[in-house]
Amino acid sequence: MKRLMGVATLGVLVLGLALGACAPQKPPLGSEQNPLVMVFVPSGESEEIKRGGEQLAELLSKKLNMKVKINLASSFAAAVEAMGAGQAQIGWLNTLSYLLAHEKYGVEVILATVRFNQTYYTGQIIVRADSGIKSLADLKGKVMCWVDPLSTSGYLMPRILLKANGVDPDTDFAKTVNAGSHPNVVKAVYNGDCDAGATYVDARGAVEKDLPDVKEKVVVLATTAKIPNDNVSVVKDLPADLKEKIRQALLEIAASEEGKQALKTVYQIEGLQKVDDSFYDEFRAQLSASGYKLEDLVKPAK
Template identity: 50%
Template sequence: MLAGAEPIAQYVEEKTGIVIKPVIPTDYTAQQEALCSGEAQMAALNTFGYVRASAKGCADVALVSVRYGSTSYQGQIITQAGSGIEKVEDVAGKKFCRPDPESTSGWIIPSLTMKAAGIDPETDLAEIVDTGGHDAVVIAVYNGDCDAGATFLDARKLVAKDFPDVMDKVAVIATSAPIPNDNISFRPDFPKDLRDKIVQALLSLNDSDEGKEMLKGLFSWQGLEAADDAFYDGFRQQLEAAGVTIEELSK
């Protein structure tokens, strides 16, 4: 991931004269803590990480990523085909893989989906395994190391080269409503003139094949679009409609 961030940092420096030092945190929580403590001044945040950091007054979105021509995506719950797990209710008592406890599509949204199906994910699952990545969740389910798991739609494609039959062997039993994509955010106290220069430099990556390759090399982004905080209100409303708070999901 650092190898993907460094060319973009160098590009921004060449365009603006502003030096950016890429740092890869250990997990989503560490990333948010770095932003809130002032150790980091800008960050690429996942959806839940953004609404959590913004609620603490630590983050203000500037750009949203584009994948497959869209600024939103979906989550999925997967299992081995023929496992007998055919609907969300069937994951009760099963070993469940997730990428990270603060992954939006890999845990936050599927945990709400399970609750809506009458399953308490904290008590009704046999075991919860943190794999460290969406691709790792797919592989764990493929190999039978986990009975079910959650990822973004369709993370199976990440491993299709190494596991050609993954689309047949790993089945999708549920998909989520659209979720806003990840973003680039700044601390609210970051100087506006510097922020504007960085944002314009990053947007200019959309204008060349070389720039698009840089974005692809970071998080498989296909582009960037300007965004503001209101773009994430729909996701906040999903949480509110489910009767949960950001604080509850952060425990």
């Protein structure tokens, strides 16, 4: 009986090995069948992000000698989940999206973007020049336009600013609208669809080509405290040597004429700078002092 059981066990083991050998192997990462995927958040005009992103993917493919393609996420949260689900290995994330991705999935920052020679920026609250709104208190009872609940400058920081000035962003507005992108918020305020809106400084420039008088018709009511710039992040299980190759390749791309043009197209980026997670320590302290918790901030706005 023992011998029969041994033979049966051996048979199961051999069968398991045979099945394992027959199981299809996933193509290597970076191959045509299994490309590296870069995900982009929808913080600007989708066509521009797509065009600049594809340029960057092509340049990175050549540098790494690997196939790279892009994924333009439908929302900030979708970009985070794409990285968490292994559907994207590289993410161009804003501050709040990165903090969430880092906390939930261990996503690691490798580069910060540079604009105006700085790795920080600010948010703003805008209104029509003829609205009669002169102070943050005047926003009570008005229609407010947000970018997205995971937008740092178009949601989080303006909410902190409003609360500090006696305006409750959850109860003091007649209505709130998630416009989906910074240019959309500017257009909504310009067209009078919203009385006020929150964007990065100065998102009005992103629509100036189509609306040449936007800076006359739409004015800045208030600005927020400093915010770390958006970044380039990678999933935690990417091999360490590949993470470093990606970082170095993107730094080299950012120094080239083709790369500069692609970065400008995708998010008006002027350069890239090497950083690690400590880059966000000051912002985390500011967030903690405000009384907000990350898990509360990522809930959809009312």
